Amino acid sequence: MAQVEGWVRVMPDAEVEEGTIYGFEVDGEERILTRVEGHLCALDGICTHEFAELVEGEVEDDVLWCPLHGSGFNVHTGAASNLPATTPLATYDVRVDGGEVYVAQAPREQD
Numbered sequence: 001m002a003q004v005e006g007w008v009r010v011m012p013d014a015e016v017e018e019g020t021i022y023g024f025e026v027d028g029e030e031r032i033l034t035r036v037e038g039h040l041c042a043l044d045g046i047c048t049h050e051f052a053e054l055v056e057g058e059v060e061d062d063v064l065w066c067p068l069h070g071s072g073f074n075v076h077t078g079a080a081s082n083l084p085a086t087t088p089l090a091t092y093d094v095r096v097d098g099g100e101v102y103v104a105q106a107p108r109e110q111d
């Protein structure tokens with residue numbers, strides 16, 4: 001994946017299907033990309049409760065479900081929506097440039 005000034009090119013925007021989870025790595029760390037109601041969302045790819053790859057999970061409405069213990073995370077904010085997870089996932093800014101999806105290398109500030 002190409003890296004440009006704090007951003008990583010992930011894939012063509014036209015290939016990002018609604019509700020599908022796409023895994024990618026940035027500096028050896030797993031991240032995921034999904035589209036929910038037309039909005040592109042990027043989050044850490046490992047559950048904050050226990051090691052589980054979220055690329056194997058599911059997206060329903062605006063919730064990303066962990067495949068291991070069923071923790072839910074809001075795809076827009078990263079907030080844990082139900083137990084057992086209580087720690088939010090880091091989220092990342094996403095932009096589309098020239099038909100390509102780019103994700104920021106640094107996470108957004110948490111509220």
